[in-house]
Amino acid sequence: MRVVDLIRKKRDGRALTPEEIAFLIRGYTRGEIPDYQMAAFLMATMWRGMTVEETLVLTEEMVRSGRTLEFGHLPEAKVDKHSTGGVGDKTSLVLAPIAAAAGVRVPMISGRGLAHTGGTLDKLESIPGFRVQLPLERIRRLVERVGAALVGQTEEIVPADRKLYALRDVTATVECVPLIVASIMSKKVAEGIDALVLDVKVGKGAFMKSEAEARDLAERLVDVGRRMGKRVRALLTDMNQPLGRAIGNALEVIESMETLKGRGPDDLRALSLELAAHMLLLGDRAADLAEARHMAERILQSGAALEKFREIIEAQGGDPRVVDDYARLPQARFRFDYRAEAEGVVVEAHAERLGTASMLLGAGREQLHAPIDHAVGLIVHKKVGEPVTRGEALCTLYYNDDKRLPRALEQVRAAFVIGATAPPPDPLIRAIV
């Protein structure tokens, strides 16, 4: 088998056999196939796509490239949630404690912020001492003992994805549905899960701008997951405006804890509960969705989820006192109120622009591996449909570096549109696949 013939086959629009895909992934992971041949193959795949069968085999081979978590000895279902990335999306910090408190095991391997979107790992690391990079054995014990582990990918899990993702990033082959599907599903399957709830974001702040694209991705993810023997459900949810009001790492941790205390914003609370309910249902903790929703709500209201979050923080080396004392989290030195120049109703609070503003303040990375500032970010005071008077603050920017403010403000200015009447509200959950 010659790599160039496989590139040519894909280039000409033909499907690869399982043996051919295995040859490519194994050879590439071992370093026998050079980056330049894989880069040509990736671009040919962007061009020609992959069948479901090819995507499935690709996913399986990527799982096989490394070690996997095994929880065969635990009787409870292992369930995870994965989001395709949004702005202000801190549902993981709310729903993981809810699901774990309800008796579902949550081996959650998350990522870092990418472009204008936030990442669960970055948010958690704003808690002093919290460690997200743990060896496989530690993760396994956390899931056993605490019921949840909120961690990062290890060197041992799906090494093929790490190599492929780095290459896709520099060869403009990130936005390729079968490659996205294999990347997401291989990491999730390697977590040793039985079931997975997918939160596929749609809208101005999501990677998928149209519902058609998002639905296509959701269907392929669900299809591949089910063919691998997992219970999978996908929710298409709105990402035209940020979720909740906080954007930026420590600010989002605070909003998550507020939500766990029953005081969070409605949309964040509603989506976290809904995703958690689906996790409980897929994890066999409830007979139907109504019962699952009720169970999730009860656990949140009882304070059991808040306690579970405290336990998770402590188990992963963090300072659990942050739960009661937000001042122990990093705090920005400066703040700036961005005020409405006219009276009216908020018609748009553009998620991508607000996410970019937060990133520019230092909450995210303009370059891979750049350090981030956990304290900075924004609080959005006025969301779509809310009335505003002239001079009233639309949002507050929290920052540490004067020089970063102007570019961030430019984004904020472009993000808000004030009109005469409120638009019809976007439904938070658009569809279930």
Added chain:
Amino acid sequence: MRVVDLIRKKRDGRALTPEEIAFLIRGYTRGEIPDYQMAAFLMATMWRGMTVEETLVLTEEMVRSGRTLEFGHLPEAKVDKHSTGGVGDKTSLVLAPIAAAAGVRVPMISGRGLAHTGGTLDKLESIPGFRVQLPLERIRRLVERVGAALVGQTEEIVPADRKLYALRDVTATVECVPLIVASIMSKKVAEGIDALVLDVKVGKGAFMKSEAEARDLAERLVDVGRRMGKRVRALLTDMNQPLGRAIGNALEVIESMETLKGRGPDDLRALSLELAAHMLLLGDRAADLAEARHMAERILQSGAALEKFREIIEAQGGDPRVVDDYARLPQARFRFDYRAEAEGVVVEAHAERLGTASMLLGAGREQLHAPIDHAVGLIVHKKVGEPVTRGEALCTLYYNDDKRLPRALEQVRAAFVIGATAPPPDPLIRAIV
């Protein structure tokens, strides 16, 4: 400017600006842009193509990547011929001496055999002592003194093409028209020519199987060449069956010399004269094509072209005695006559299969840089339209290694089709662009 953004731009079907193309080619030639990014760009270019403007700038930037030949001090026109590659195509060895003897300067940089096709350099190297790899200064002096140089690409000429071609070869991006155009035209323009005659082969033994593909390539080559200020003409010529009767390096040199002596096969003689006539016309040696044809024919018949070939051999270190004594060329130890199994007329003598047979005997390379055997090859006794009796030799295989015979014979067997009646003959010259 970031490479990944340029890859994305091409991937999305947009045209690159001249500055962007310059950035890519300069960065790649200098080694600042890695192979994997260029590989992704090449595949995106296969997918989306290039405009004529992009192809032109690409060609110019490739020329600029190295040194060029300069003949500004010579009053005569500098004219070259380039073929897209065929089987048994030894016209260069006939027409270069004709054109040089007619007073046109011929700085001809040729290539080696590729797949089933032969290469002018390999053929010339079957002449004992003949040197094709010469420094730029030597080439310049040969063109000045002898009127022609039949040489290989040097390290100094179009280094971007050398790097790009090697990468295309292993990333399945060879068959991409704008890349082919830039590769051919950059090398020709770097020769310092004023005019170029292109022989674009069409048919079963050519890289372009259909006339439409060949015409598209020819038009783009002519277009880019003219925009670079060169006089360019392209002939679409038949490559369904081999040109002439000899395939294989020394065998083709002998056939070329026979043609220069007035005894060669009709098709080889006719095409060599026609291409030479176009060179003379573009090189301002004749007022019209009729006069140019007459001039070429006269030079061939007078023996002046044969004398020029002898002079070229001697000037490039070869043994000029081969012209009168073919036994000084490498000779194969064994021969095998492949005979007709039925009586009839030759309906097909498949050029690619016969070229592959010759390659398998050792005349060409299965792998890059493999050594070749200059003595081996085939002589085709019966071409399309010729009658044959049962048991009569269709072709003779010349070989040195018994083990190579069976695979070559397989190809020869599949190459010949004998029928009841002769098909209408393919015209040798299909079109002029």
